Amino acid sequence: MKKPTKAIEKTYNWDDFFPAEHSHHVFRSKFNKGKGSFYHAQNFYDLAFVEDGKGTHEINGHRYKISKGDVLIITPKDAHKVTASSKNELFITNIGMKPSVVTHAKRRYPNQFSWFQIDDISKAAFHLDEERLAAVHDAIETLALEPREPAAIDRFILNLTPLIPLRFQETKIAPDWLVNAMEIFREERPLPEGVDALVRISGKTPAHVSRSMKRFYEQTPTDFVNDIRLQSVSHQLLMTTKSVEEIAYDCGFNNLPHFFKLFRQTFTVSPLQFRRGQQQGTPNQ
Structure with a gap:
C-alpha cells in the first residue's frame, strides 16, 4: 500500500471521543461546498456511507x-x-468500530466478513444502488438505537453483507451471468433447493x-450455497x-451432523454457544 504523501494534520483516538466500553458509534457529518475534514489518522475502523452529495x-x-x-472502508x-x-x-454517515470488535467479528464470520479485509486500497470502496442504500440506511437507523455492544455490530454486519455487490470481492472479471445468478440467489435465498437453484437461475x-465458480x-x-445458508x-x-x-432444516441443512461441523468450522463455537454468547452481548472466544 502506498504511504501518505502529505503530513497528517490530526490523529483521532477512540478514547478521546467515546466511552472505552462502547463497541461502536454512529455519527454523521455535513461538509459545505468546497470544505472537508483534516487529513487525519485514527486508531479505529470506520465504515463511511455517502448519503448524498459529491x-x-x-x-x-x-x-x-x-x-x-x-x-x-x-x-x-x-x-x-x-x-x-x-x-x-x-x-x-460513519460507523466507527473499536479494533477489538472488528477482530472478533472477523474470527466469528470469516466468510461473511471477507469484504472488510482489504489490502488493496483501490478496492477499499464500493457503490450501492438506490435500493441497497435505502436498506443500509434503515439498518444504520436501527443500529443507532441499539446498545453499543458487539452483538449489535454482529447483527448489522449480517444484514449488510448480502447487500454488498459481489463484484467488489472479485479478483478476476467474472461473466455477468454468474455474477447475476449469485446475486439473485443471495437476494431470493432458495436455500432448501440449494445448488440446484443456483444452476437453474444461471441457465447453464x-x-x-462449477468450473466458472472455481475459476x-x-x-x-x-461452498457458496453453504456460506449463504x-x-x-x-x-x-x-x-x-x-x-x-x-433453523438448520429451514436453511437447507438436512444432515445435522454435517451442519454442526460446518457451523463450528465457520464460527468456532456451536450454534447454542453462538446464540447464548450474542444474547449476553459478549464476543465468542
Missing part, C-alpha cells in the same frame, strides 16, 4: 471521486480526508457453473427463538 476521498496518497451510494492503518466538491454539499449446466471465486457452488442460520439464531434443528 466530493473526493483522499486516502494514503490516493484520491478518488465519491458520490451518493459510495461506501468507504477506513482502517487504523490509514490516513485520509474527505472534501465536498465546489458545487455540492457532502453528507456522510452444473459443470459449467473466478475459488470456491465450489456447494450459514449467514441465514446465524441471523435466525440472533433474531428468532426457533430451535437450532428447525
